[in-house]
Amino acid sequence: MxxxxxxxxxxxxxxxxxxxxxxxxxxxxxxxxxxxxxxxxxxxxxxxxxxxxxxxxxxxxxxxxxxxxxxxxxxxxxxxxxxxxxxxxxxxxxxxxxxxxxxxxxxxxxxxxxxxxxxxxxxxxxxxxxxxxxxxxxxxxxxxxxxxxxxxxxxxxxxxxxxxxxxxxxxxxxxxxxxxxxxxxxxxxxxxxxxxPMKEAEEFSISMAEKTQEDIASQKEIKNRHIVRKKFWNQVINRMNSKSDLYQNISPSRYNWIGAGSGVRGVGYNFTASKNYGRAELYIDRGDKTENEFVFDSLLSKKETIESKFGEKLEWERLNNKRACRIKYEDTNFNIFEPDTWELTIEKITTGMVNLEKAIKPHLNEINRKVKAL
Structure with missing residues (x-):
């Protein structure tokens, strides 16, 4: 100085x-x-x-x-x-x-x-x-x-x-x-x-500290979401196992979906859940859009028979802008992060999954032989 x-x-x-x-x-x-x-x-x-x-x-x-x-x-x-x-x-x-x-x-x-x-x-x-x-x-x-x-x-x-x-x-x-x-x-x-913090950078330091706290809070929220999902899927699997053998070897997941194979490559019986819906679906993704659409269209041609055996209308989503296709049964009066909504939805989607497998399974073997010949 x-x-x-x-x-x-x-x-x-x-x-x-x-x-x-x-x-x-x-x-x-x-x-x-x-x-x-x-x-x-x-x-x-x-x-x-x-x-x-x-x-x-x-x-x-x-x-x-x-x-x-x-x-x-x-x-x-x-x-x-x-x-x-x-x-x-x-x-x-x-x-x-x-x-x-x-x-x-x-x-x-x-x-x-x-x-x-x-x-x-x-x-x-x-x-x-x-x-x-x-x-x-x-x-x-x-x-x-x-x-x-x-x-x-x-x-x-x-x-x-x-x-x-x-x-x-x-x-x-x-x-x-x-x-x-x-x-x-x-x-x-x-x-x-x-x-x-340096006086000139104090405001920046405060904003970085706030971001760090937001990141920590976000990590905690994600961890809590994983815990909630695992708890939910555990209840879904237990209920499913009381009705069917389809999910006998499936473990709870931290993700928003769990799935069981259908016996056909790339075609699975999946449950998905979010804060807006609970869903039982047949999810078709063999890695090739043409094959996916062939499987979907083959099932769609038997829509009346499948829905009659299922007992209700299903939602058929060819998803033209995406690679995969799906056929779903959904409950929208549900939020996975509100456990008081679980009971009715778990009963609804597990019953839906059992009926979905029974309705679709007879058609999959024939479709599998045809898709292999493409």
Whole structure:
């Protein structure tokens, strides 16, 4: 860092120092400076306690406790020239302790802080003024998991910065500030710079953290969907096995379908289920569109006989824009993710599958001989 001398159009080097070589202490100096002027941390903060130790079953104490302009608690932990390797864990503990503090407790903590400084201020009035004049009854303090963490140090170890960056991806609101003293002859200067997340990239870091949380939530949702599907298919298979041997060797799946062979390559008796329908179907996909359509058209030519034996109308889908074809029996009053819809649909589609096999099976052997001759 350099000082610009306008008179002689020169710059003078300002020497970077350490707090230790200048004789400064963590509690007596750095902590007091930030408590007196918290805007050094880049925003308006209301310091409500120093050396706070009001935790149950522990004698630990955090350096500074503050409120931000949204009423969130801010835990500020200071180190001098070296962050040490445990500061992240230390700060996380303090945040967990503070997460349960109620509004009335926060007001009491702040009032005790004001009383120590012989201030005539009232905590409720001071908090109200800080939060733009809102009435204390309208103010929400320390809502949910909104606690913020600020780490201040002359330097940060790699194990600290690595952990902080990892925690940011999980929505932990954590900032690192590098505090560097400088000297020019008898003048001393202090530079406090946010290094994690970088101020210029803070919005991007927040959006990436939000995306990470969305991805995690999506993974959890997918896992839950797999669990639900397996449970559903297990019930379908059990019901099916009480009526037919078709699914005797089939296992539950995490996918939205399960299938059993018909004895003809590429033609299967499938169940499919989604949040919109439950279905029993003959699915035709031999890997060749011409062969698929031949099988389908051959069965379609016997539609009246098949539906008569099935006992109801079926839906015949040649799917001209796709390779596969299918013949289906469907229940649309169903959502696989709403178990109270399962019972009726399971009974309906398993009965449908039994009838579908009986109606179609007599025709498949003849069609299989013909399709092999294509």
């Amino acid at each position: 350099f000082l610009i001398n306008k008179n002689n159009n020169r710059i003078e080097k300002i020497s970077e120092k350490t707090f230790t070589e200048l004789g400064f202490k963590e509690r007596e100096n750095l902590q007091e400076w930030l408590a007196d002027n918290p805007t050094a941390l880049g925003e308006e903060l209301l310091i409500i306690q120093k050396e706070f130790s009001g935790f149950s079953d522990t004698n630990e104490r955090l350096d500074l406790l503050a409120l931000d302009k949204q009423g969130n608690l801010v835990i500020i932990e200071n180190k001098l020239d070296d962050s040490g390797k445990n500061v992240t864990w230390q700060c996380l503990k303090y945040a967990s302790y503070c997460s349960s503090l109620k509004k009335s407790q926060i007001i009491k903590i702040y009032q005790e802080f004001l009383n120590k400084s012989d201030s005539a201020l009232k905590a409720e009035e001071s908090i109200s003024d800080f939060l733009d004049g809102l009435e204390i009854e309208e103010i929400t303090l320390n809502s949910g998991l909104t606690q913020r963490l600020m780490l201040v140090s002359g330097s940060f170890r790699k194990e600290v910065t690595s952990t902080v960056i990892w925690l940011l991806n999980y929505g932990i609101r954590l900032q690192c500030f590098q505090a560097t003293p400088y000297a020019l002859e008898e003048q001393l200067f202090l530079n406090v710079e946010q290094i994690i």
